[in-house]
Amino acid sequence: MRLIFTVLFTLLWVSVSSADITILVNKGPFASIEQGAVAEDQTNFLDADLTDDRACTECFAATELAQFLPKAIDIKKENIKFDASMKMPATGDVFILGSRKTNPLIESLKQTKNAKLENDQSYRICSYEDNGRIITIIEGADRQGTLYGVYEYLNRLGVNFIGLGEKGMVFPTKKTALPSDLAIVENPSYFTRGFWSWYDRKPDKIFFRWMARNKLNFWTTENQPARYLKKLAFKLTAGGHDIHKNYFNPLSEYPFNHPLYQGDEDKPDDPYTVGDNYQGDANNDGMLSYYEAHKEWFGFKFGKRTTYVRDWQGSSYCISNKDAGKEFARRLVEQFVSGDWQYVDVLNFWMLDGDYKQWCACEKCKALGSHTDQIFIAANEVLKQLKQARDAGKVNHRVEISVIAYAASIEPPTKPLPDGYDLENSSITFYPICRCYAHNMGDGSCTGTNQIYVNQLKGWTQGQGRYYKGTLFIGEYYNVSSIMTMPVVYMKSMSADIPWYYNIGARDFQYMHTPTKLWGTWTVNQHLMAKLLWNVKADATKILEDYFTNYYPTTSKTTRKFYEALEFASASIKAIKHSTLDYNLRCRFLKKTSLFPSGHLQYYETHPMLNDGPDVVEIIQAVELAQRHIDQSLLDCSDPIEQQRLLEDWERFDYGKKMYYFLYHMIRLEMFHRADDIVMAKHEFKLLDNYKRQLEQIVEYVDVFCEYKDAYNGFGATQCTKQFEEYEKLYGHE
Numbered sequence: 001m002r003l004i005f006t007v008l009f010t011l012l013w014v015s016v017s018s019a020d021i022t023i024l025v026n027k028g029p030f031a032s033i034e035q036g037a038v039a040e041d042q043t044n045f046l047d048a049d050l051t052d053d054r055a056c057t058e059c060f061a062a063t064e065l066a067q068f069l070p071k072a073i074d075i076k077k078e079n080i081k082f083d084a085s086m087k088m089p090a091t092g093d094v095f096i097l098g099s100r101k102t103n104p105l106i107e108s109l110k111q112t113k114n115a116k117l118e119n120d121q122s123y124r125i126c127s128y129e130d131n132g133r134i135i136t137i138i139e140g141a142d143r144q145g146t147l148y149g150v151y152e153y154l155n156r157l158g159v160n161f162i163g164l165g166e167k168g169m170v171f172p173t174k175k176t177a178l179p180s181d182l183a184i185v186e187n188p189s190y191f192t193r194g195f196w197s198w199y200d201r202k203p204d205k206i207f208f209r210w211m212a213r214n215k216l217n218f219w220t221t222e223n224q225p226a227r228y229l230k231k232l233a234f235k236l237t238a239g240g241h242d243i244h245k246n247y248f249n250p251l252s253e254y255p256f257n258h259p260l261y262q263g264d265e266d267k268p269d270d271p272y273t274v275g276d277n278y279q280g281d282a283n284n285d286g287m288l289s290y291y292e293a294h295k296e297w298f299g300f301k302f303g304k305r306t307t308y309v310r311d312w313q314g315s316s317y318c319i320s321n322k323d324a325g326k327e328f329a330r331r332l333v334e335q336f337v338s339g340d341w342q343y344v345d346v347l348n349f350w351m352l353d354g355d356y357k358q359w360c361a362c363e364k365c366k367a368l369g370s371h372t373d374q375i376f377i378a379a380n381e382v383l384k385q386l387k388q389a390r391d392a393g394k395v396n397h398r399v400e401i402s403v404i405a406y407a408a409s410i411e412p413p414t415k416p417l418p419d420g421y422d423l424e425n426s427s428i429t430f431y432p433i434c435r436c437y438a439h440n441m442g443d444g445s446c447t448g449t450n451q452i453y454v455n456q457l458k459g460w461t462q463g464q465g466r467y468y469k470g471t472l473f474i475g476e477y478y479n480v481s482s483i484m485t486m487p488v489v490y491m492k493s494m495s496a497d498i499p500w501y502y503n504i505g506a507r508d509f510q511y512m513h514t515p516t517k518l519w520g521t522w523t524v525n526q527h528l529m530a531k532l533l534w535n536v537k538a539d540a541t542k543i544l545e546d547y548f549t550n551y552y553p554t555t556s557k558t559t560r561k562f563y564e565a566l567e568f569a570s571a572s573i574k575a576i577k578h579s580t581l582d583y584n585l586r587c588r589f590l591k592k593t594s595l596f597p598s599g600h601l602q603y604y605e606t607h608p609m610l611n612d613g614p615d616v617v618e619i620i621q622a623v624e625l626a627q628r629h630i631d632q633s634l635l636d637c638s639d640p641i642e643q644q645r646l647l648e649d650w651e652r653f654d655y656g657k658k659m660y661y662f663l664y665h666m667i668r669l670e671m672f673h674r675a676d677d678i679v680m681a682k683h684e685f686k687l688l689d690n691y692k693r694q695l696e697q698i699v700e701y702v703d704v705f706c707e708y709k710d711a712y713n714g715f716g717a718t719q720c721t722k723q724f725e726e727y728e729k730l731y732g733h734e
């Protein structure tokens with residue numbers, strides 16, 4: 001009887017304590033908050049009226065809060081109500097969401113007076129008791145900050161979005177009461193945080209939601225659901241090496257009524273001078289091309305002007321020709337006004353790929369200065385015309401032109417930027433493609449690679465006499481093409497580099513080719529990167545401790561050892577699989593050049609004072625150690641969700657392990673080949689062939705980042721298929 005009474009009493013108490021929660025948010029032009037939350041297709045993110053943009057994102061933020069609150073707080077979902085009246089309800093706990101632009105209650109409360117939020121993404125969270133109920137204010141500087149404030153609030157309650165989808169979420173083991181003493185203000189360290197990708201790729205919304213919930217905000221527009229991504233407060237990007245091919249191809253049709261050409265009279269008047277190079281329809285295809293109208297606009301190569309532009313290769317336009325620069329810029333700005341780039345916030349302003357050979361080689365271009373000096377002249381014209389488009393109300397949001405600092409234009413400028421260069425709406429993105437991960441970026445002992453990049457970076461960011469004083473965007477390479485989503489672990493590297501880049505002035509950060517599914521061991525990289533980009537002062541040790549404790553609750557010790565072994569195994573990834581500035585393994589097979597000329601990668605364990613990275617035998621030992629630790633975790637694991645996470649880790653690790661063994665046997669085969677030891681070379685070939693067959697079976701875990709031509713299976717991903725065929729001819733037969 002007494003027991004029953006106690007149970008009844010407890011039930012009664014619970015129902016009283018979990019009184020209704022009301023979430024107050026502005027629904028803007030939408031019929032309800034629930035509808036506003038999914039109204040991205042009814043929202044115009046391109047016009048100057050931001051009312052609907054703000055309502056869409058903030059209503060979505062409200063539904064996110066309502067969805068996840070019951071995971072942490074003792075309340076039922078049906079007891080959470082939305083209210084768009086902007087008036088305090090008489091009873092119950094209250095959440096006030098929004099910014100000063102959307103929610104008048106925020107301005108009126110004394111708790112939010114003197115708020116200083118530095119960026120649209122900044123937020124203030126405060127909660128207090130008021131007449132026996134709890135008021136929580138989540139104030140964003142704008143809609144971005146409101147959304148991020150909600151996620152921060154959920155994080156503080158123990159709701160964490162660590163990996164992708166349901167199995168990636170971590171919820172508190174015990175439910176608590178609403179906190180009543182929060183006083184948080186946060187501003188982002190990096191303003192842009194995310195990924196740069198291209199190709200026709202279709203990540204699902206699980207990945208995008210994971211990004212938003214981790215305050216990541218940078219993704220591409222091409223073939224993507226732009227409005228959905230705008231709702232999630234993303235900045236969108238486009239551009240790349242194919243700008244010339246797509247928008248200023250010498251062979252494409254001249255868009256004006258050329259005074260000397262018949263049959264184009266319906267086109268707009270030609271704003272350019274005719275010049276001496278008019279050729280008419282020289283190839284008789286019935287249309288006047290850019291090249292036929294103005295040969296002098298295009299690249300000078302091998303003694304003549306060329307039409308050669310194929311995808312990423314060819315010749316840039318003639319930057320010293322002012323009309324060419326105007327037309328190039330006009331074509332690009334057209335994309336922002338009414339073409340492919342209407343949703344683009346940051347344009348990757350790249351020339352064709354590779355070195356100086358892809359640039360116009362005429363004497364006038366050479367006289368302009370270095371290739372970096374030249375690219376600023378090209379960008380300047382785009383920035384000027386963009387400003388005109390903004391002033392005319394044709395583009396209503398900020399567009400940033402991010403000039404590529406890479407290959408021929410990686411060195412800082414040698415002369416002042418063009419007059420009036422718009423630093424407010426531009427940046428440079430520094431791309432250290434061959435950087436080494438055995439060493440942190442600032443590590444002075446990496447003289448063969450990272451120090452070379454550091455010196456270039458210093459030229460861009462330090463010294464009173466430098467010519468560039470604008471914003472620095474970093475383009476990292478955690479999954480550069482050749483890494484092929486192998487199980488590389490960057491715990492130490494990110495912990496040091498992300499604050500290091502920040503300290504030399506970087507405020508924007510992306511990396512190329514993120515995997516968008518089946519992360520396995522990549523989860524730790526994605527999680528740590530997101531946390532550090534938001535707050536470079538965050539304690540990486542604590543983030544990682546929490547990661548292993550919460551994500552692998554029953555095997556945290558052995559799983560951590562697995563990750564640490566894997567991190568050591570993957571430290572030389574650039575040397576063994578891609579390239580550092582002083583070493584590339586792949587191009588040494590079947591050649592006369594020395595196999596191991598750099599400290600970065602030797603066969604036996606060696607420790608030179610400079611450029612020392614894990615060597616081949618050390619890598620294999622670490623892979624074996626990692627195997628033992630994950631095997632132990634799988635034996636000990638007693639949590640079904642953790643088991644799913646570990647199995648995905650195992651799959652990604654297994655792919656990497658087979659890749660390391662494939663390379664190990666290819667190296668040994670090459671060593672026996674060089675020693676003319678046919679017996680041992682044939683023996684190694686058999687082992688190599690075995691790994692080739694195993695790698696061919698791995699498809700799903702390779703094809704996770706983009707439609708890259710070599711990523712069709714694990715063997716393609718070795719990028720050593722040609723070398724394999726050669727070895728097969730030599731040693732593949734009895």
Ligand SMILES: [Zn+2]
Binds near residue numbers: 319321361
């Ligand atoms: Zn030129």
Ligand SMILES: [Zn+2]
Binds near residue numbers: 438446449611612613
């Ligand atoms: Zn190094």
